[in-house]
Amino acid sequence: MSRLGQHHSRSSGPEYAARINAAAELAEAGVPAAEAARVLATRLGCSVRQARRYVDQAAADGRVRVPEASTVFTVKLPTGLAARVRAQAREAGITISALVTQALEEFLSRGHRNHPRR
Numbered sequence: 001m002s003r004l005g006q007h008h009s010r011s012s013g014p015e016y017a018a019r020i021n022a023a024a025e026l027a028e029a030g031v032p033a034a035e036a037a038r039v040l041a042t043r044l045g046c047s048v049r050q051a052r053r054y055v056d057q058a059a060a061d062g063r064v065r066v067p068e069a070s071t072v073f074t075v076k077l078p079t080g081l082a083a084r085v086r087a088q089a090r091e092a093g094i095t096i097s098a099l100v101t102q103a104l105e106e107f108l109s110r111g112h113r114n115h116p117r118r
Contacts (some may be wrong), residue, residue: 017066019044023051023058033059070097 022043026036033055040051077085089099 004025013067014069017064020058020061020064021055021066024063026057027055 008049019040023036023040031039033052036055037048037052040046040054041048042070044051044054061111085096089096092099
């Protein structure tokens with residue numbers, strides 16, 4: 001909450017990526033950082049200070065991948081397997097969703113299609 005009681009929400013993943021990429025585009029066009037921040041602030045309807053953060057992030061890391069939209073997908077797993085998934089995610093320092101996404105992407109990319117149905 002700001003001092004005036006207005007709520008300022010954070011950008012979603014895709015929106016944040018688009019903002020960083022817009023800043024990167026300005027940098028690639030040779031627009032100086034201060035001017036790029038002013039342009040972005042006007043274009044995005046945010047403060048110049050916030051726009052400068054986008055410009056600085058783009059300068060440090062360049063363009064970023066825009067994340068794909070996600071959906072809730074509930075499955076039942078054996079208790080032991082669920083515990084192993086949680087432990088692996090914790091050990092890797094990633095979310096369970098990220099771990100399962102990675103595992104399923106790898107599995108599906110191998111073309112496993114002829115598994116018996118249960």
